[in-house]
Amino acid sequence: MSLRRHFGTFLVAAACTLASMSASAHAILTDSTPKLNGTLVAGHVDMMFKYNSKIDQHRSRIVLVKADKSETVLSIAANGSKPNELDTSADLTPGNYTIRWQALALDGHITRGDVPFTVVAKQ
Template sequence: MSPFSMLRMLGLAAILSGMVIVQASAAPALVHSEPMSGQHVAAGNVAVKLSFDTVIDPFRARLLLFGPSGAPQLLPASPTDDEQQSIATSVALAPGHYVLHWRMRARTGDPAQGTLPFDVDAITAPKPGSHP
């Protein structure tokens, strides 16, 4: 039997035996956030954006915001682009310390989660006679 025939038979046997090649998958990793961890932002409407290193399932994303009162607030978020590697939302926030808890899944189902602490500062009016 020639080497070519032997390879052909082995290939056919592999197909017939139901061998499946499993695609490697990984949990999404946060690569950028707005606000960034530890950042101070001005009170008011605060934009929140999370970007990941892989395609996420935006319909299984969960964002919980814990504010100064300690009560959790579920934030709705939407994909920001066709690649679906980012989600974004905005929320009106008063001054205080906040922690955003995020939970994501890759399209393959692999979960990831993390926390993002940040502070919201009061908007201060300029002092009379001062220059910006």
């Protein structure tokens, strides 16, 4: 009984792996501002998340998570000339933040990721 249940779990895991290997259109983050664990200067900050494939900008999501865990959904700029990017901006004071992105690729698959970064005071 227990063995059979484990086998079922294995099959599900294997199917997911195969699906992700064959779906080359998954949105994978290839570049960003801020960089992973990067630093930005406080003020009105433009942020950019670039993927390896076209994404649905209207149905993707960018959430700013502050050090106190509070979350703010940032609006994504419609950018028809850069269909593989999510562009947004925010007014940021010094501190630690995380951008939690969720990208919907044109194949219908959603990928997610976190980009932690630090904002430092203007010199």
